[in-house]
Amino acid sequence: MNRSRKRFGQHFLHDPGVISRIVAAIDPKPGERIVEIGPGRGALTRPLLERCKRLEVIEIDRDVIPVLRHHCAGAGELIVHEADVLAVDMVKLHGGGPPMRICGNLPYNISTPLLFHLLESRAVIADMHFMLQKEVVERMAAKPGGKEYGRLTVMLAAVCQVESLFRVGRGAFNPPPGVDSAVVRLTPHARAPFPLPDRARFARVVGAAFSMRRKTLRNSLRGLAGPAEFEAAGIEPGRRPETLSPAEFAKLAAQPAVAADSL
Helix, strand or coil, X not given: CCCCCHHHCCCEECXXXXXXXXXXXXXXXXXXXXXXXXXXXXXXXXXXXXXXXXXXXXXXXXXXXXHHHHHHCCCCEEEEEECCHHXXXXXXXXXCCCCXXXXXXXXXXXXXXXXXXXXXXXXXXXXEEEEEEHHHHHHHCCCCCCCCCCHHHHHHHCCEEEEEXXXXXXHHEECCCCCCEEXXXXXXXXXXXXXXXCHHXXXXXXXXXXXXXXXXXXXXXXXXXXXXXXXHHCCCCCCCHHHCCHHHHHHHHCCCCCCCCCC
């Protein structure tokens, strides 16, 4: 039996009840273009394949691929891409046709950069279902005002809808991770939820605000927005960043001083 490899952040899912809940949440159907990231030994892969009959997977660990193929034999057409998913051009992988549905048990050590890597290709993605560290999912789906609400929440809200589905205990994995997990659904917006003329400027404003989240916006955005810009955006400069909605951040980022090249 292949052992988990720490450098890949591997924790293999084995709980049948959890697997069934994830498959039900994805609800795969024949004819859909489904891509699983990090299938490991295929605990989730085989039931997905039995439902959709054709499945693509992206796996970096070449040693586990023979185990995966053996486990999925006879269940349907399994297409294996041996690659680091962070280096995969998802638009090129898509190659045309219906948008892809992405799923997987993501390694905790690359989860945030991987989310943003995938969302860069959101035009070819219908939805995504991932197992992630519970605390990360809480930050992704947080509402304004709480301690979980932050840069990740706001940046994701600009490009997709985030739904926290259910929690998964650490005993569902082998070896058990040091934290609990959760399953989350991300659906790219068909239309932008609020005007965002310059995404890079928006990112800089959000990053600056949350880099000093205990300070008021007047202080954390000093040099980026002054009284006139706050007034034009209708935002009180004495507020703290966690109280602003994503749309308010976008409105502030669109003001002339914030949008200047000096930003």
